[in-house]
Amino acid sequence: MKLQLIRPGVKFRVCAIDVADGPDMDCPAVQFLQDVKAQRPGSIKTLTNLLTIHANAGPILNKQKSRLVRDSTGIYEFKTDENDRLFYFYPSHIPGVTILTHGYHHRGSHKGNPLDAQVDRAMELRRRYQEERPDVC
Numbered sequence: 001m002k003l004q005l006i007r008p009g010v011k012f013r014v015c016a017i018d019v020a021d022g023p024d025m026d027c028p029a030v031q032f033l034q035d036v037k038a039q040r041p042g043s044i045k046t047l048t049n050l051l052t053i054h055a056n057a058g059p060i061l062n063k064q065k066s067r068l069v070r071d072s073t074g075i076y077e078f079k080t081d082e083n084d085r086l087f088y089f090y091p092s093h094i095p096g097v098t099i100l101t102h103g104y105h106h107r108g109s110h111k112g113n114p115l116d117a118q119v120d121r122a123m124e125l126r127r128r129y130q131e132e133r134p135d136v137c
Contacts, residue, residue: 001130003137004030006100009055014088015137016100017125028125029086032103040105043082050078050086054098059137069115075101075122083107085115087122091129094136101125 004027007014013098020026037044051066060066069075069087078086083106088098101122106114 001081001132001134003119005137007051007055011058012055012098014051014055014098029100040082043080043084046080069119089126
């Protein structure tokens with residue numbers, strides 16, 4: 001596991017988890033952003049703006065755009081009006097860093113709660129990060 005720098009800023013460095021073991025890149029958050037750029041241009045503009053604001057000004061207080069997903073998980077999300085969500089967390093041992101895990105596009109009604117599975121995935125990526133503690137981006 002490695003970290004890829006996504007957005008340097010005044011308040012935070014926004015990095016993304018790269019799960020590849022070798023020199024190749026396998027970064028779920030970057031892949032999600034590339035997919036959004038190709039499929040939903042309005043949404044990528046919103047996400048790019050949210051990442052830039054977060055990096056330069058700090059946590060976004062508008063809960064329609066960024067929020068703690070579930071109490072006690074430590075997993076947050078950036079949200080767009082186009083139903084795209086980009087999950088992240090703050091590593092406790094490195095101040096001034098935000099780590100993106102992956103993204104998700106909600107496509108209407110699903111059986112059960114699809115958000116639960118996405119939060120579980122983000123928590124698993126955070127757990128792996130905490131075990132491996134890769135170098136800071």
